[in-house]
Each structure stands twice: as C-alpha cells, then as structure tokens.
Amino acid sequence: MNDSLSIDEQVARLRRGTQAIVPQDGLRAKLEKSAKTGKPLKIKLGLDPTAPDIHLGFAVVLRKLRQFQDMGHEVIIIIGDYTALIGDPSGRSATRPMLSKDEIARNGRTYVEQLARILDREKTIVRFNSEWLGALDFAQVVGLAAHMTVAQVLQREDFANRYTQRQPISLHELLYPLAQAYDSVAIHADIEMGGQDQTFNILAGRDLQEKMGQEPQVALFMPLLVGLDGEKKMSKSLGNYIGISESPLTMYSKVMSLGDAQMGVYFLLATDVPEPEFEALLAEAASGKTNPMTVKHRLAHAITALYHGDTEATAVQEEWKRVHSERQLPTDIPEIAIPPDALADGKIWIVRLITLANFAKTNGEARRLVEQGGVSLDDEKITDPQAQVAVTDGAVLKVGKKNFGKLALTTRP
C-alpha cells in the first residue's frame, strides 16, 4: 500500500513500543498480503464506552492505529454499546455496574470527537456492536457459547482471581470475551489492537474466527502505560491520568510530576522522539551529566506539543519554569468573584474566602489548610482560622502550592 516504506521499515516502525504480537511473524504476513493484493488491512479496536476521557495510556494504542492509517490501512473502531451492557470485567476485581442506553450513546459521541484528535477521520470507520450482537437470537448465542469452555474463560487472570478469592462473578460477565471475539468475526478483522489487559479477549477472537472459517486476526498488544503514581496502570478511575484534551499547562505539569524512573516508558510510548535520541538523554541524566529535570522538560514538551502544538508547548514550558522553578506567580490566575454580601466592613472570614474560591469543599478542610500554614493572601501567611481579612481587588490568594486565585469584587450580584 505504501510506496515510500519497505515492508521491513513498516514492520520496524509498527513494532516500536509493542509488547507482543501474536503470532510473532503474523504482522509481516498480513502486511505482505496487503501489499500483494492491494487491499488495506482492517485494524480493529474495540472500545467500551464507559470512560469518555481519552488519556495518554489509551493514546498509546490510538497512536499505533494512526501509524497503520498513515500506511494506508483502515481502522475500524467498534463502540461496544452492546458489550457495555455487560461491562468489561478486565482488570476488575468486582462486577462493573451496567450502563444505561443514554449514557452509552452520550459516551459514544464523546469518544468519536476525541478520537479525531489522534486518528485520521477519513480512514476511520466507527461501528456499534449492537448492529450484529443485537441481531443474534438466543439459539445463536448458545451456539457461539459452545465454542468456548468455562475452564478457558476461567483461565483469565481476573476471573481466576475473583474465583479463588470468592468474589462474585456474574454469569453474564463470562460472555464478554465471547461477544468481543464475535466482533472480530463480524467485521473480518485482520489485526486487533489492544492493551495487555485485553489479551484474553483478543486471542479469543482469533480462536473464534478460525472456528468460523475465517483467517484469524493478528493480535497486537501495547503495554499499559503506567500512571502518574508510577505504579498502577493509567486509568481514569484511579485518577492517575493525563487526558489528551486537558489544557497544555495541566498536561505539562502532570508530566513534570512523574517520577524520574518513568521517563523512559513515556518517551517510548507517548512521544515520537526517536529511540536513540531519548536513550542518549536518559543516559546523560543517569550519569549525572545532565540534570534529570532537563530531560523531563524535554519529555513534557514533546508530549504537550503532540496535542497542542509546538508554540503552545514552549509557552507553557516557560510558564511552568516561572511558577515552579522561580516560585513566581503564574501569569494566568483565575479570578475569584467576591459578592458584596459576603463582606462585612470590607472584610471576609478567611475560611469563607477559601471555600468561596473552591479551594476547599468544607469549612473544616479550609480551617485545616489555614492552621497548617498553607494559606497566604498577597504573600502574607495567614495562620489564624478565625481571621477576618480585608479584601482588596486583585489581591492574590494562595492555598497550598498549586492553587492561586485573584480576588475580584463584584459590584452587582
């Protein structure tokens, strides 16, 4: 399909960062077949429309899909609206709550919007699996289920764990891998992408395709990107993620908050920086020749630039340095509107001010912040939770290290 790259070059590029390809030489075989027949490959990615916020961990897979598209192949995104009725048990130690139809539809739309930030819209086909799964009658479901044994399904690590730990597993959850496998059959997938947590489901697709007389898909697994905590996988529910639609500064700051040890994987999986280049940087950092922070800045810049452009990335880099390295006030401080009726004699109770600014949810929390010395107004530390502070327009309230707010008196309610 692609004239500019040889098969070898294509394979090399596609292999970057992959964790496993099953079977090992399958990718090359599929690429060769496509080159010979002139037919683009169908690359499948199944999505569970539960978390509409795409984060960097998920982007690892999407960026790989983009590479396929750039080589002329066709990406088929399957929104698992039907399988979402089950809730993917992957990596779960508990049954997932079922989603309503409305939620699924809404999440599905958000997904498509966000996917466009990474994928080539022209070469992306989006389908909902209710299309074929919803058309099956019970006898057909039973027929499909006959292709898989309980023992096979229970091999799955998460099921096995739950089973041995006497956690509940609902019967319908066992059908999830089967449903996902059938998706591959329905669209005649050549390659299915997924994270490591999808191993079982994707391999089940190979088996089922073969049993139903199709050429089995090649499974291409990307590693799960570790989250900001440096331990668990990046996920929305754990709150350790960087969303691809987050503001440039947030994105940049989050990357900077990574542990040094994580820089390597992030370079590999979340950027296009060539491997020899970032490896050299990391080696310099490790030897003490370069400050690791400098390398991290490079990383943060590369990631931010990917989603917000080069100029924007450079701008937030400078902003970040000003605030964190030089401890200066940020240039853009959100305003805190102070309604006139909150004031008495031009003063306001400090605790009220903090909750008004939304820096604390409850008075108790705000009190604590004050008592612990985390609060200052115009550089003057406030430690008395009873304090009534004078409000001047434009004064800067600082709570903790990260929260800044500029007071703004509102004249009209």
Place this chain on the structure above:
RNA sequence: GGGCAGGUGUCCGAGUGGUUAAAGGAGACGGACUGUAAAUCCGUUGGCAACGCCUACACAGGUUCGAAUCCUGUCCUGCCCA
C-alpha cells in the same frame, strides 16, 4: 431449599454492650526538604462560625441508663450441602 461465614469511614482492615468520630494501613491533603517530583520527617484526614453540638459502622425496627457491638425482620455476598 438447608447449613455456615460475612456486609465498618475514600479504600483495605481492627473492634463483639460503656472516654469509640471508631485501632492500624493505604490513599489524599498541608508543612519542611528538593532538581518539579520521588524518598524521608512532621502534621491533618465526617459535618457545623466549632474547647461544644450534630450525623455515622448494609437497611428498618427492638432490648438497654448506654449499641458498630445483643435481638427480630429485610436486602446483598461468599462457601458447603441438596
């Protein structure tokens, strides 16, 4: 259907009638430190204009001066038997 074991704060997990807003841990947050972090140390971690009051241990009742702890019923989960 029967028997047994359970359901505690954001999470894990002690507590089986009386200083129990509930040990301990994790997480989170604040401070110190620093290269932004991490690690470490110190502190905080239900609500309330707050040395007091209110609300909390699946849910609903009950016993008691007093219950997360005892009783009854309901819901939920696991294991075993059928």
